Amino acid sequence: MANIEIIGLPGVPMVQPGDNLHALAVSALVDADLGLHAGDVLVVAQKVVSKAENRFVDVASVTPSAAAEKLAAETGKDSRFVEVVLSESKRIVRHRENLIIAEHKRGWVMANAGIDHSNVAPGDGHERILLLPVDPDASARALRDELVASYGVPVGVIISDSFGRPWRRGTVGIALGAAGLPAIIDWRGHPDLFGRPLEVTETGFADEIAAAASLVMGQADEAMPMVLVRGLSWTAPDADAAALVRPPEHDLFR
Amino acid sequence: MANIEIIGLPGVPMVQPGDNLHALAVSALVDADLGLHAGDVLVVAQKVVSKAENRFVDVASVTPSAAAEKLAAETGKDSRFVEVVLSESKRIVRHRENLIIAEHKRGWVMANAGIDHSNVAPGDGHERILLLPVDPDASARALRDELVASYGVPVGVIISDSFGRPWRRGTVGIALGAAGLPAIIDWRGHPDLFGRPLEVTETGFADEIAAAASLVMGQADEAMPMVLVRGLSWTAPDADAAALVRPPEHDLFR
Numbered sequence: 198m199a200n201i202e203i204i205g206l207p208g209v210p211m212v213q214p215g216d217n218l219h220a221l222a223v224s225a226l227v228d229a230d231l232g233l234h235a236g237d238v239l240v241v242a243q244k245v246v247s248k249a250e251n252r253f254v255d256v257a258s259v260t261p262s263a264a265a266e267k268l269a270a271e272t273g274k275d276s277r278f279v280e281v282v283l284s285e286s287k288r289i290v291r292h293r294e295n296l297i298i299a300e301h302k303r304g305w306v307m308a309n310a311g312i313d314h315s316n317v318a319p320g321d322g323h324e325r326i327l328l329l330p331v332d333p334d335a336s337a338r339a340l341r342d343e344l345v346a347s348y349g350v351p352v353g354v355i356i357s358d359s360f361g362r363p364w365r366r367g368t369v370g371i372a373l374g375a376a377g378l379p380a381i382i383d384w385r386g387h388p389d390l391f392g393r394p395l396e397v398t399e400t401g402f403a404d405e406i407a408a409a410a411s412l413v414m415g416q417a418d419e420a421m422p423m424v425l426v427r428g429l430s431w432t433a434p435d436a437d438a439a440a441l442v443r444p445p446e447h448d449l450f451r
Numbered sequence: 452m453a454n455i456e457i458i459g460l461p462g463v464p465m466v467q468p469g470d471n472l473h474a475l476a477v478s479a480l481v482d483a484d485l486g487l488h489a490g491d492v493l494v495v496a497q498k499v500v501s502k503a504e505n506r507f508v509d510v511a512s513v514t515p516s517a518a519a520e521k522l523a524a525e526t527g528k529d530s531r532f533v534e535v536v537l538s539e540s541k542r543i544v545r546h547r548e549n550l551i552i553a554e555h556k557r558g559w560v561m562a563n564a565g566i567d568h569s570n571v572a573p574g575d576g577h578e579r580i581l582l583l584p585v586d587p588d589a590s591a592r593a594l595r596d597e598l599v600a601s602y603g604v605p606v607g608v609i610i611s612d613s614f615g616r617p618w619r620r621g622t623v624g625i626a627l628g629a630a631g632l633p634a635i636i637d638w639r640g641h642p643d644l645f646g647r648p649l650e651v652t653e654t655g656f657a658d659e660i661a662a663a664a665s666l667v668m669g670q671a672d673e674a675m676p677m678v679l680v681r682g683l684s685w686t687a688p689d690a691d692a693a694a695l696v697r698p699p700e701h702d703l704f705r
Binding site for chain 2: 449
């Protein structure tokens with residue numbers, strides 16, 4: 198595989214509900230004097246996708262359920278915030294003081310079902326929080342289709358977020374949504390250097406790309422929410438990021 | 452942060468016990484017409500470090516314990532292989548048919564305590580398997596010190612491996628060892644774009660670098676076991692990769 202470049206696209210403005218991500222991406226690429234090449238992957242931070250899709254919730258408008266009040270008391274969190282976490286979740290996986298790990302409706306196991314309120318502008322006296330996109334794979338596909346139409350080359354799009362890990366400290370970038378690339382690569386049947394089957398059978402390709410992009414996005418991620426990854430190559434068939442979610446029947450840590 | 456390049460170093464020969472990793476790295480850099488710049492990070496695949504450190508075990512020489520026989524029967528694995536897994540582990544976290552997740556003596560929770568036999572040359576009629584380096588942070592530090600001495604600039608070194616994740620399919624690159632960089636970055640006290648404390652307080656910087664390098668190493672990783680990552684910047688203090696291991700008292704998934 199050739200060398201890979203991870204190229205931050207500066208100058209993406211603060212995204213507002215209704216903004217067109219394709220127009221923002223094209224503008225950022227023009228500003229950076231970049232086109233798109235076949236095989237380029239554009240990584241877009243979840244937060245700007247959620248903002249464009251107006252996934253804001255005004256906390257003041259939320260009435261907490263009894264279950265939310267109970268979990269809020271056990272975790273020291275705002276019961277209205279917890280109500281929104283519960284509404285986005287299938288179940289609470291673990292909780293303790295100041296921590297809720299939930300299984301999001303789409304299967305991601307993550308803190309607060311992916312909801313946070315950092316880098317969300319305070320509203321008019323209301324506290325606004327931001328949900329994940331409704332369907333990040335669909336968001337990725339829509340943006341990808343528009344980019345392919347504009348540039349006339351096959352490219353990939355990843356919607357990225359940061360996840361904690363149960364046994365390792367620190368968050369890492371992962372792919373919530375993907376289009377135009379294999380989010381997961383199945384190596385079964387590929388021999389190792391000595392002709393034996395490889396022991397590792399699947400790699401989280403889109404997660405590794407998202408982690409790489411995260412190095413450029415940095416932490417205050419609205420400063421650089423779009424990152425171009427150039428130089429990747431693959432032969433595996435496309436798979437969306439939903440394929441990265443381990444099915445519950447294979448989850449040994451429920 | 453500027454753009455980042457992930458540069459594979461081709462031409463690293465098959466590593467043998469006793470090989471000098473510094474000499475191999477310098478040779479690979481010369482072959483690639485590359486020097487080292489301040490802030491460059493050299494990522495080295497665990498497997499070649501283990502080979503250089505002669506961490507081979509001849510399976511035929513192993514006598515399985517009763518515990519190994521029992522776990523082998525329950526998982527369908529070779530009891531001698533399981534004996535070596537047990538000897539490298541603090542405890543077995545989960546097991547089932549064809550799967551052992553162990554907590555390695557150094558705290559990593561991983562399949563087979565990190566032992567595998569793909570890409571290990573068959574011995575003289577004996578099956579050889581390869582343990583992890585004894586102390587990957589020390590391995591990284593030794594190589595880093597030699598590179599700094601040779602090139603006269605501060606650089607980082609990461610010893611990388613691939614880990615599975617409990618709730619996500621596919622492995623991703625992670626850092627087993629690190630020197631000369633902050634393996635984890637603590638963002639506490641950094642405000643978000645609106646002046647509020649960031650919700651994400653720690654990022655797994657070295658894990659993200661290892662994941663990025665993994666995109667170039669590919670799967671049959673001895674083909675490209677050394678990868679140079681150029682263009683990173685950081686201000687956090689150095690921390691070794693042991694800091695990425697979540698302490699047991701904070702582990703909610705034991």
